[in-house]
Amino acid sequence: xxxxxxxTLKTKMAEVLDVRAAINLLQWDxxxxxxxxxAEARGMQLAxxxxxxxxxxxxxxxxxxxxxxxxxxxxxxxKTLAALTRYDYTRATCLPEAFVQKFAxxxxxxxxxxxxxxxxxxxxxxxxxxxxLLGLLREKAEYHGYAESxxxxxxxxxxxxxxxxxxxxxxxxxxxxxxxxxQRIMASPHQxxxxxxxxxxxxxxxxxxxxxxxxDLGFDFQAxxxxxxxxxxxxxxxxxxxxxxxxxxxxxxxxxxTGSTHECGHAFYEMGFLxxxxxxxxxxxxxxxxxESQSRLWENAIGRSLPFxxxxxxxxxxxxxxxxxxxxxxxxxxxxxHVAPTFIRVEADECTYNLHVVLxxxxxxxxxxxxxxxxxxPTAWNEKMKxxxxxxxxxxxxxxxxxxxxxxxxMGYFPTYALGNLYAVQMLEVIERDIPQLWEDVGRxxxxxxxxWLRTHVHRVGRRMKAQELIESISGKAASAEPYMxxxxxxxxxxxxx
Amino acid sequence: xxxxxxxTLKTKMAEVLDVRAAINLLQWDxxxxxxxxxAEARGMQLAxxxxxxxxxxxxxxxxxxxxxxxxxxxxxxxKTLAALTRYDYTRATCLPEAFVQKFAxxxxxxxxxxxxxxxxxxxxxxxxxxxxLLGLLREKAEYHGYAESxxxxxxxxxxxxxxxxxxxxxxxxxxxxxxxxxQRIMASPHQxxxxxxxxxxxxxxxxxxxxxxxxDLGFDFQAxxxxxxxxxxxxxxxxxxxxxxxxxxxxxxxxxxTGSTHECGHAFYEMGFLxxxxxxxxxxxxxxxxxESQSRLWENAIGRSLPFxxxxxxxxxxxxxxxxxxxxxxxxxxxxxHVAPTFIRVEADECTYNLHVVLxxxxxxxxxxxxxxxxxxPTAWNEKMKxxxxxxxxxxxxxxxxxxxxxxxxMGYFPTYALGNLYAVQMLEVIERDIPQLWEDVGRxxxxxxxxWLRTHVHRVGRRMKAQELIESISGKAASAEPYMxxxxxxxxxxxxx
Numbered sequence: 002x003x004x005x006x007x008x009t010l011k012t013k014m015a016e017v018l019d020v021r022a023a024i025n026l027l028q029w030d031x032x033x034x035x036x037x038x039x040a041e042a043r044g045m046q047l048a049x050x051x052x053x054x055x056x057x058x059x060x061x062x063x064x065x066x067x068x069x070x071x072x073x074x075x076x077x078x079x080k081t082l083a084a085l086t087r088y089d090y091t092r093a094t095c096l097p098e099a100f101v102q103k104f105a106x107x108x109x110x111x112x113x114x115x116x117x118x119x120x121x122x123x124x125x126x127x128x129x130x131x132x133x134l135l136g137l138l139r140e141k142a143e144y145h146g147y148a149e150s151x152x153x154x155x156x157x158x159x160x161x162x163x164x165x166x167x168x169x170x171x172x173x174x175x176x177x178x179x180x181x182x183x184q185r186i187m188a189s190p191h192q193x194x195x196x197x198x199x200x201x202x203x204x205x206x207x208x209x210x211x212x213x214x215x216x217d218l219g220f221d222f223q224a225x226x227x228x229x230x231x232x233x234x235x236x237x238x239x240x241x242x243x244x245x246x247x248x249x250x251x252x253x254x255x256x257x258x259t260g261s262t263h264e265c266g267h268a269f270y271e272m273g274f275l276x277x278x279x280x281x282x283x284x285x286x287x288x289x290x291x292x293e294s295q296s297r298l299w300e301n302a303i304g305r306s307l308p309f310x311x312x313x314x315x316x317x318x319x320x321x322x323x324x325x326x327x328x329x330x331x332x333x334x335x336x337x338x339h340v341a342p343t344f345i346r347v348e349a350d351e352c353t354y355n356l357h358v359v360l361x362x363x364x365x366x367x368x369x370x371x372x373x374x375x376x377x378x379p380t381a382w383n384e385k386m387k388x389x390x391x392x393x394x395x396x397x398x399x400x401x402x403x404x405x406x407x408x409x410x411x412m413g414y415f416p417t418y419a420l421g422n423l424y425a426v427q428m429l430e431v432i433e434r435d436i437p438q439l440w441e442d443v444g445r446x447x448x449x450x451x452x453x454w455l456r457t458h459v460h461r462v463g464r465r466m467k468a469q470e471l472i473e474s475i476s477g478k479a480a481s482a483e484p485y486m487x488x489x490x491x492x493x494x495x496x497x498x499x
Numbered sequence: 500x501x502x503x504x505x506x507t508l509k510t511k512m513a514e515v516l517d518v519r520a521a522i523n524l525l526q527w528d529x530x531x532x533x534x535x536x537x538a539e540a541r542g543m544q545l546a547x548x549x550x551x552x553x554x555x556x557x558x559x560x561x562x563x564x565x566x567x568x569x570x571x572x573x574x575x576x577x578k579t580l581a582a583l584t585r586y587d588y589t590r591a592t593c594l595p596e597a598f599v600q601k602f603a604x605x606x607x608x609x610x611x612x613x614x615x616x617x618x619x620x621x622x623x624x625x626x627x628x629x630x631x632l633l634g635l636l637r638e639k640a641e642y643h644g645y646a647e648s649x650x651x652x653x654x655x656x657x658x659x660x661x662x663x664x665x666x667x668x669x670x671x672x673x674x675x676x677x678x679x680x681x682q683r684i685m686a687s688p689h690q691x692x693x694x695x696x697x698x699x700x701x702x703x704x705x706x707x708x709x710x711x712x713x714x715d716l717g718f719d720f721q722a723x724x725x726x727x728x729x730x731x732x733x734x735x736x737x738x739x740x741x742x743x744x745x746x747x748x749x750x751x752x753x754x755x756x757t758g759s760t761h762e763c764g765h766a767f768y769e770m771g772f773l774x775x776x777x778x779x780x781x782x783x784x785x786x787x788x789x790x791e792s793q794s795r796l797w798e799n800a801i802g803r804s805l806p807f808x809x810x811x812x813x814x815x816x817x818x819x820x821x822x823x824x825x826x827x828x829x830x831x832x833x834x835x836x837h838v839a840p841t842f843i844r845v846e847a848d849e850c851t852y853n854l855h856v857v858l859x860x861x862x863x864x865x866x867x868x869x870x871x872x873x874x875x876x877p878t879a880w881n882e883k884m885k886x887x888x889x890x891x892x893x894x895x896x897x898x899x900x901x902x903x904x905x906x907x908x909x910m911g912y913f914p915t916y917a918l919g920n921l922y923a924v925q926m927l928e929v930i931e932r933d934i935p936q937l938w939e940d941v942g943r944x945x946x947x948x949x950x951x952w953l954r955t956h957v958h959r960v961g962r963r964m965k966a967q968e969l970i971e972s973i974s975g976k977a978a979s980a981e982p983y984m985x986x987x988x989x990x991x992x993x994x995x996x997x
Contacts, residue, residue, distance in 0.1 A: 019547035022540070023521045030524060034532070038722040039740030042520070045778065046736070049517035053551070224536040238544070242537030280543065 006069035007079050010086060013057075013066055015280040020054040022238040029236050029244050033228045059094050078283065081465050085282040092158075095144050104137050108410045115408030122398035124379050127408070132375040134410040135368050142369070152369045155413035160288045160420060162467040165366055167480075168416055171423065175482035176359045180389050182489055183352050186340045187391070191498040193335035197328055204249040204257075206320035211247055211261040213316060217446045218299065220245075220265050224272060233260040235267035235296075240279055243268040254321075255337055259300055266299035267292060269452065273460025283463040289414070291468050293421020294428065295459065301351055301422075302429050302488075303451070308444035310334045338496060342390035344399040351422070352489060356389040358419035361404070365412040420480065424468070427476050427484040428459070504567035505577050508584060511555075511564055513778040518552040520736040527734050527742055531726045557592050576781065579963050583780040590656075593642050602635050606908045613906030620896035622877050625906070630873040632908040633866055640867070650867045653911035658786045658918060660965040663864055665978075666914055669921065673980035674857045678887050680987055681850050684838045685889070689996040691833040695826055702747040702755075704818035709745055709759040711814060715944045716797065718743075718763050722770060731758040733765035733794075738777055741766040752819075753835055757798055764797035765790060767950065771958025781961040787912070789966050791919020792926065793957065799849055799920075800927050800986075801949070806942035808832045836994060840888035842897040849920070850987060854887040856917035859902070863910040918978065922966070925974050925982040926957070 004012070024047060031043050057063075067090055071083040096104075111130035118126035142151035150165045157163075208229075215227060225237075230246035237243040245264035247257045270292055274284035286292045303309055307330065314330040340350050346357035364381050367373035373381060382401040383394045394400040406414050433439055436450050443451075458475055472480045493499075502510070522545060529541050555561075565588055569581040609628035616624035640649030648663045655661075706727075713725060723735075728744035735741040743762035745755045768790060772782035784790045801807055805828065812828040838848050844855035862879050865871035871879060880899040881892045892898040904912055931937055934948045941949075956973055970978045991997075 015543070016547050016551070019544045020551070022544050023525060023548055026524060026528060027521060030528065034724065036720060036722050036724050036740060038719070039737055042737030042740060042777070045513070046517045046520050049514050050521055053514070053518070057551075221536070222534060224534050226532065226534050239537055239540030242534060242540060279540070 006066065006073040007082070010066050010070040010083070011281060013063060014086060014282060017054055017058045018280050018282075020050055020057065024050045024054060025236045026238055029238075032230050032232070032234065033244075033246060055093065058090070063090060078465075082281060082283060085464060088161075089282065092145070096141065097144070100137075100140065100144070104141070104410060107133050107137060108408075111410065112405075112408045115402065115405070119398050119402040122396040122402065124397040124400075124402055127402065128375045128378075131368075131378070131407060134407070135375060138369055138410060138412055139371075150366070150370055152366045152413060155369060156416065157413070159414050159417050160290050160468060162469055163288075163290070163416070163420070167469075168362060171480060171482050172355075172359045172362060172416075172419070175355060175419075175423075175485065176389060178482065178486050179352065179356055179489070182486075182493065183340065183342065183356070183390070185499040186352060186493060186497045187342070189497040189499040193332070193339055195336055195339060197325070197332075198254060198336055200254075200324050201251045202254045202321060202324070204251050207249055207251075207254075207257040208247075210316060210320055211258050214258060214313065215261055215265055218262065218265055218269075218448050219452045220268065221272065225268055227261065227264075233264055235264040235271075237268065237271040240272055240274050240276060240284060243272045254317075259304060259337070262304040263296045263300035266296035269299070269455065270295040270460055273456045274463050275461050278463050283465060285464045287462070287464055287466060287471060288420075288468040289417035290420030290424055291459070291471060293417055294424035295455065297421050298425040298429065298455075302425060303443060303448070305334075305337045305351070306440070306443060307331070307334045308440045310337070311444050312446045335496060338492070340493065340497070342392050344386070344392060344394060345403055352493060353390060355419040355422055355485075358415050360385040360389055361415040362419075364401075365407070365415065369412055420468075423480060423482065423485045424472055426488045427472055427478070427480060428455075429488070430484050431458075431476050504564065504571040505580070508564050508568040508581070509779060511561060512584060512780060515552055515556045516778050516780075518548055518555065522548045522552060523734045523736055527736075530728045530730070530732065531742075531744060553591065556588070561588065576963075580779060580781060583962060586659075587780065590643070594639065595642070598635075598638065598642070602639070602908060605631050605635060606906075609908065610903075610906045613900065613903070617896050617900040620894040620900065622895040622898075622900055625900065626873045626876075629866075629876070629905060632905070633873060636867055636908060636910055637869075648864070648868055650864045650911060653867060654914065655911070657912050657915050658788045658966060660967055661786075661788070661914070661918070665967075666860060669978060669980055670853075670857045670860060670914075670917070673853060673917075673921075673983065674887060676980065676984050677850065677854055677987070680984075680991065681838065681840065681854070681888070683997040684850060684991060684995045685840070687995040687997040691830070691837055693834055693837060695823070695830075696752060696834055698752075698822050699749045700752045700819060700822070702749050705747055705749075705752075705755040706745075708814060708818055709756050712756060712811065713759055713763055716760065716763055716767075716946050717950045718766065719770065723766055725759065725762075731762055733762040733769075735766065735769040738770055738772050738774060738782060741770045752815075757802060757835070760802040761794040761798035764794035767797070767953065768793040768958055771954045772961050773959050776961050781963060783962045785960070785962055785964060785969060786918075786966040787915035788918030788922055789957070789969060791915055792922035793953065795919050796923040796927065796953075800923055801941060801946075803832075803835045803849070804938070804941060805829070805832045806938045808835070809942050810944050833994060836990070838991065838995070840890050842884070842890060842892060843901055850991060851888060853917040853920055853983075856913050858883040858887055859913040860917075862899075863905070863913065867910055918966075921978060921980065921983045922970055924986045925970055925976075925978060926953075927986070928982050929956075929974050 027043060027047050027050065031040070035043060067083060067086050070079070071087065074080040074083045107130070111127070111134055114130050115127050118124060138155060139151055142154035145154040145157065147154040153164045156165070156168075212227065216222070220227075224241040225243040225245065228244065228246050229249060231248065233245075233247050235243065235245040245261070245268050247260040247264065249257050270286060278284035310330045310333045314333055317333070318325050338350070340352045342353050343349060346354070349357050360382065363385065364373065364378060367381070368375065368378070378401050379397055386392045386394050386400065406412070432451065432454055435454060436442070439451065442448070459471065462471060466474065469480060472478075476484075525541060525545050525548065529538070533541060565581060565584050568577070569585065572578045572581045605628070609625070609632055612628050613625050616622060636653060637649055640652035643652040643655065645652040646662075651662045654663070654666075710725065714720070718725075722739040723741040723743065726742065726744050727747060729746065731743075731745050733741065733743040743759070743766050745758040745762065747755050768784060776782035808828045808831045812831055815831070816823050836848070838850045840851050841847060844852070847855050858880065861883065862871065862876060865879070866873065866876070876899050877895055884890045884892050884898065904910070930949065930952055933952060934940070937949065940946070957969065960969060964972065967978060970976075974982075
């Protein structure tokens with residue numbers, strides 16, 4: 002029997018996806034296993050395979066193949082597959098080759114200067130490069146097209162379907178309420194005693210604890226592995242081969258574990274796609290925001306809950322008994338939920354994290370729309386830090402130079418971090434309704450009902466919906482700040498008696 | 500400046516070589532890191548990338564590019580590069596697509612049946628598949644062409660330029676002399692006491708010892724790594740990224756270490772190509788025989804020498820002091836050079852190993868030339884085991900079914916193992932002349948002079964010579980059995996007082 006147009010499309014896309022899996026492995030190995038001198042050759046291998054994956058995808062043959070599959074598609078999945086391939090193909094082909102090369106060249110220069118600028122804490126070094134990248138980002142937005150703001154065309158790379166109009170509505174509601182809550186918390190006299198945290202925590206014990214928790218959560222070590230790396234991350238080469246990493250720091254009791262639960266949430270998502278979708282565009286994440294919702298749900302909503310720590314305090318004490326004399330589950334619960342405004346986004350807690358994001362969103366949108374110049378970034382940054390977090394930024398390194406994203410010419414990415422937090426809690430509201438014994442389960446380290454719920458309502462969906470459709474289908478409501486603020490109030494008002 | 504034809508050829512080949520490096524990584528990860536459930540997807544990824552590497556290479560564009568480079572080549576290196584690419588291109592394109600597919604299909608069936616046949620120790624199950632593969636191997640030989648024997652066309656895949664006529668001369672001299680020496684050794688009353696070896700040897704200590712020895716040998720852990728795997732192997736993704744593996748078996752005191760030194764020899768070769776040859780066909784092994792000569796030189800000539808053990812016995816005793824009471828360097832030297840005919844090739848010692856190879860060579864050559872049918876294999880095997888090693892083969896599993904090679908349709912590969920042994924010792928004769936203090940150096944764990952010699956005379960040559968040219972350029976003589984027999988006599992006659 003001759004292959005159908007859909008068979009042909011699947012075969013061609015499977016080839017592209019296999020090359021992308023190899024790229025993921027080259028990248029994983031680079032960060033986890035590769036001896037340092039391998040870096041030069043690895044860079045060339047990654048460049049070659051990335052170019053190859055692109056070249057295999059953007060052929061005339063592929064376009065013909067998509068057209069034939071669109072015409073022949075009958076089932077909903079066939080129609081979705083054809084549409085997703087068309088969407089990705091259009092995104093991949095609408096940028097002229099010369100533009101892509103120019104962008105890559107400027108990215109590379111900007112990144113190198115950013116590294117130096119951050120070392121010297123001097124934004125002025127980076128400023129002209131940011132200005133150049135902004136010009137290119139606006140050009141990119143024009144190639145892609147947009148209805149209202151050029152920024153929307155950039156968000157699309159990370160959170161398809163999301164717009165700055167929607168973000169304005171969500172963040173405009175969220176930010177002042179989070180700032181107000183933060184002020185109440187900071188004004189409260191009921192601050193936790195954290196002196197006991199200031200000890201050395203054996204790294205091997207941290208590793209053992211994180212592995213035991215991963216096992217309990219349901220991470221299948223037959224279909225994945227955890228390793229150590231400088232920057233924790235997750236990746237996958239197949240539904241049945243997901244890799245996560247964590248960082249061990251003897252000064253930090255919780256960072257390896259919270260990192261593990263975070264990355265485990267990401268891995269669960271990619272391990273939960275339907276096996277029948279394997280090697281197709283259906284077995285992919287909807288968006289970075291949805292991806293982040295999965296990591297945040299496990300890291301924060303579960304991994305920083307009181308029932309979780311009622312169960313795991315004994316495990317912690319098994320390894321750190323002498324160091325945890327007189328520290329109980331409640332004390333640990335307070336420690337892992339300690340709120341304090343800080344300069345650095347990646348270290349921020351549940352009450353401040355989104356404020357870091359809103360600040361960046363407002364700045365990068367203004368930059369892309371042209372109402373702010375690169376030169377104005379430090380001032381804008383420092384004013385907003387004062388406004389949202391009440392902090393005086395001491396220098397650019399701890400301010401507008403802290404993140405790598407802009408040096409890569411990535412704008413529109415930051416909002417997905419906050420969206421992940423909001424989506425997670427919006428899902429949690431429904432999960433608490435669907436699984437009435439959820440917190441008793443968590444207190445018994447029985448995470449199966451939760452994981453099964455996520456498998457059914459999120460993971461197996463694959464890329465069949467857009468993020469907003471998924472959130473509405475789950476919660477019956479559009480994504481909003483409301484569930485997250487309710488969650489923060491319920492959790493932190495009692496913790497801080499405020 | 501427009502790229503020269505040679506630049507274009509290099510760029511195109513670098514792309515193919517980058518994809519091959521990615522294939523090597525996919526394979527390494529599969530054997531060393533991959534969680535078991537990842538196997539299915541990994542198989543598909545390997546198939547896709549292998550097909551892609553082939554497809555990228557065998558284009559009309561590549562042929563045009565080779566032609567242009569041949570015409571434009573001026574320097575010796577340019578001429579060699581053009582010629583090597585032409586050679587590889589011709590080998591890669593002269594088999595019809597339909598034949599390659601048929602062969603792959605039969606290989607796959609034959610391999611599965613071989614696994615079962617070996618389990619049941621019943622050659623008759625495998626026999627029809629071997630017969631089918633033989634037909635295809637003869638067909639393959641016809642496509643490639645040959646002067647005297649179709650077997651020569653098959654050797655070419657592994658040891659370019661080698662012929663069955665040369666092998667007849669070398670092995671015809673070697674085999675009876677090795678058998679005669681073996682008989683003298685077995686008849687000697689001066690057999691080593693090995694009872695002390697029958698203990699449990701802590702695997703972690705074995706690992707630590709092997710790492711320390713690797714470091715001493717000069718293995719650069721900044722440009723390579725050692726891991727554990729079921730089957731020890733070496734691979735590389737770049738001159739500066741070589742990976743070796745070893746197997747830890749608590750029943751075997753020496754297997755991890757001898758495995759490490761063996762794989763280290765392979766890695767040294769690939770880490771020693773010229774950096775300026777990186778990502779070209781010049782930075783490749785001449786042949787499997789030359790590759791094996793590098794592993795055998797380090798494993799056997801060095802790693803089983805008395806000076807080596809005079810130096811490393813204290814290290815062994817540091818880790819296994821209580822278990823090695825009364826065992827000195829001489830006892831260890833005798834243990835690691837214990838000679839005994841056995842059924843299994845991969846466990847064979849320096850005095851018997853080549854005999855296993857000669858036996859296989861004679862059988863597979865007869866099979867390919869048609870003077871022996873698949874049905875005659877067990878009888879031929881068992882007769883030759885009697886003739887060369889004096890052993891009665893108890894069953895097919897320990898006889899003609901033991902090796903995987905024929906189940907893959909690989910014939911012409913086995914001779915390279917014995918050639919490696921011979922080449923290594925033929926080099927060693929010259930090395931001993933060029934480095935008069937060689938054995939004092941080895942006794943001080945100063946391996947730099949030896950490694951430098953190999954870098955200069957073997958590694959940096961890359962693929963600029965054929966194996967026979969290299970051996971002649973080094974030793975002034977064609978490859979022969981003579982140096983190896985002299986080596987065995989000098990080493991084993993004193994050890995066994997025979």
